[in-house]
Amino acid sequence: MVWIIVIAVVVVLLLGGLIVLYNSLVRARNKVDNSWKQIDVQLKRRHDLIPNLVEVVKDYMSYEQEVLQNVTKARSQAMQAQGPAEAGKAENMLTGALKSLFAVAENYPDLKANQNVSQLQEELTSTENKISFARQLYNDVVMAFNNKVQTFPSNIIAGAFSFSAREYFEVPEEEKEVVAVDLR
Amino acid sequence: MYEQIAKNKRLSYFLIVMMTALLIVFGFAVGYAATGVGWFGLVIAVVIAVTLSLTSYYKGDKIALATSHARKVTHEEAPQLFNVIEEMAIASGNPVPAVYIIDDSAPNAFATGRNPENSSIAVTQGLLDKMNREELQGVVAHEMSHVRNYDILFATLVGVMVGAIALMADFFLRWSFWGGGRRSGNDNSGILGVILLVLALVLAILAPIAARMVQLAISRKREYLADASAVELTRNPNGLANALQKIADDKEVLEVANRATAHLYIAQPIKKFSKKSRGLFDTHPPIDERIAVLRAMASGAPGAAA
Numbered sequence A: 001m002v003w004i005i006v007i008a009v010v011v012v013l014l015l016g017g018l019i020v021l022y023n024s025l026v027r028a029r030n031k032v033d034n035s036w037k038q039i040d041v042q043l044k045r046r047h048d049l050i051p052n053l054v055e056v057v058k059d060y061m062s063y064e065q066e067v068l069q070n071v072t073k074a075r076s077q078a079m080q081a082q083g084p085a086e087a088g089k090a091e092n093m094l095t096g097a098l099k100s101l102f103a104v105a106e107n108y109p110d111l112k113a114n115q116n117v118s119q120l121q122e123e124l125t126s127t128e129n130k131i132s133f134a135r136q137l138y139n140d141v142v143m144a145f146n147n148k149v150q151t152f153p154s155n156i157i158a159g160a161f162s163f164s165a166r167e168y169f170e171v172p173e174e175e176k177e178v179v180a181v182d183l184r
Numbered sequence B: 001m002y003e004q005i006a007k008n009k010r011l012s013y014f015l016i017v018m019m020t021a022l023l024i025v026f027g028f029a030v031g032y033a034a035t036g037v038g039w040f041g042l043v044i045a046v047v048i049a050v051t052l053s054l055t056s057y058y059k060g061d062k063i064a065l066a067t068s069h070a071r072k073v074t075h076e077e078a079p080q081l082f083n084v085i086e087e088m089a090i091a092s093g094n095p096v097p098a099v100y101i102i103d104d105s106a107p108n109a110f111a112t113g114r115n116p117e118n119s120s121i122a123v124t125q126g127l128l129d130k131m132n133r134e135e136l137q138g139v140v141a142h143e144m145s146h147v148r149n150y151d152i153l154f155a156t157l158v159g160v161m162v163g164a165i166a167l168m169a170d171f172f173l174r175w176s177f178w179g180g181g182r183r184s185g186n187d188n189s190g191i192l193g194v195i196l197l198v199l200a201l202v203l204a205i206l207a208p209i210a211a212r213m214v215q216l217a218i219s220r221k222r223e224y225l226a227d228a229s230a231v232e233l234t235r236n237p238n239g240l241a242n243a244l245q246k247i248a249d250d251k252e253v254l255e256v257a258n259r260a261t262a263h264l265y266i267a268q269p270i271k272k273f274s275k276k277s278r279g280l281f282d283t284h285p286p287i288d289e290r291i292a293v294l295r296a297m298a299s300g301a302p303g304a305a306a
Helices: A002-057 A062-080 A083-105 A109-113 A115-150 A154-160 B002-035 B038-067 B079-092 B125-130 B133-148 B151-177 B180-187 B191-234 B237-249 B287-298
Strands: B070-072 B098-102 B109-112 B120-124
Touching: A002 A062, A002 A083, A002 A115, A002 A154, A062 A083, A083 A115, A109 A115, A115 A154, A115 B079, B002 B038, B002 B151, B002 B191, B038 B109, B038 B120, B038 B151, B079 B098, B079 B133, B079 B191, B098 B125, B109 B133, B120 B125, B120 B133, B125 B133, B133 B151, B133 B191, B133 B237, B151 B191, B191 B237, B191 B287, B237 B287
Parallel strands: B098 B120
Antiparallel strands: B070 B098, B109 B120
16 A cells, blocks of 8 residues: 555656656747747848838938948848848848948948938847847757756656757857947 | 856855744744744734735835836837847847836936836936946846846845844834733743743844845845846946946936935945945945956956955
8 A cells, every 4th residue: 555655656756747847848949949030030120120221321322332232132132031041141241231331331421410320320230239139049048948958857858759959059250250340 | 157147146045045044033032932932923923024015016116116206218219228128138038128217317227127027127317328338238237137037026025024023023122121021931931931031132133133234135146146147148248347337436426216225226326435345234235346246257257256
């Protein structure tokens, strides 16, 4: 009789532990998926802001058609990109094109004085920050998820229900060199 | 940074345990001396303190915002502040808090709200005028960390215990003053009863002071924790360090702060004579030491003593 109770208690405890671990794995995986979506939200916002910027800036920068065209081209490429690898490359092109646009804009005092431009610049600066913070959060939650997948005892359940470790977002080479542009 | 976070979490939990121990020992001594039943006083004091604290837990944010004359702003009114707060919300994976501005020229900021879903961040106009984007981001990250670390819940919990201890001390001192001690002395005749009564009297005087000291020690640990968590969000210790330096060098006094809301702010709003001075009754650690810890993080050296 006593043995039956002992075994029953052990089984219940094991089952309970299993459920808790399984749920925490699912929750961690959902966080990974959600934070990946957050990056997309911010990238989309950047795409939406660029036409406004080009519209405001083009009157001042009639001699800089090439810079503006680069931005517009990079934007449409980024929007049409298929798959994460291509999209990542196109988004980086866009980041670069925007950087050179703002660098050139430094030469136009009228432009810098324009209220609309400074507002758009703030919005774009913030969107760039949000993209990188969203990527940072993505890597943080991937680390939390991978820790669960790889450490004992949750790795047993991860193995049984085929949860596999996710990949980190890697910063592309060209973004690693910091371009010092004071936008204020 | 990560060691700083782990260390300050550990220390504040240790202080919570100490506080609980103080509450139990004191409650038991008072209850036993007064009624002969140890847990009686403890239960009553805790019930009263919990009831009082529920109000501050659910309404505290409204009260704090109202007493500091904070007004709610929209994205259009303060685009940069809004953007910076959104950035930090993204970095921490939390919902975006409500944004308030206090019309005061002294640079300061505070966060309130019982959980990330019901949180608010208030900054003074002076902060917006005097900080650049990077420094503002550091300050907002510090406030966001208070929200993320559930420091409001933490402070409420500690407040309940301090309140319970103060209540018991008060009750007990009045009760023994009105001659309760004589009756009780007859009930538990013998040396033990007398010793307990004396012990309870001494405790009744010392415990509230000790409790307040532990509470403020916890508050200071949570500040270091919020500084370190802020760096985890921005990955930029210098932004917050520069902001703290500017706040420390600023001569203006925040007029809307009072002793009840002082612990909420990023830096002690009630200025002292020396930036290095440290006291057992400070809500915040010395600002120079906080800056030093942040600078050490920036240079990659192991954190200075906290």
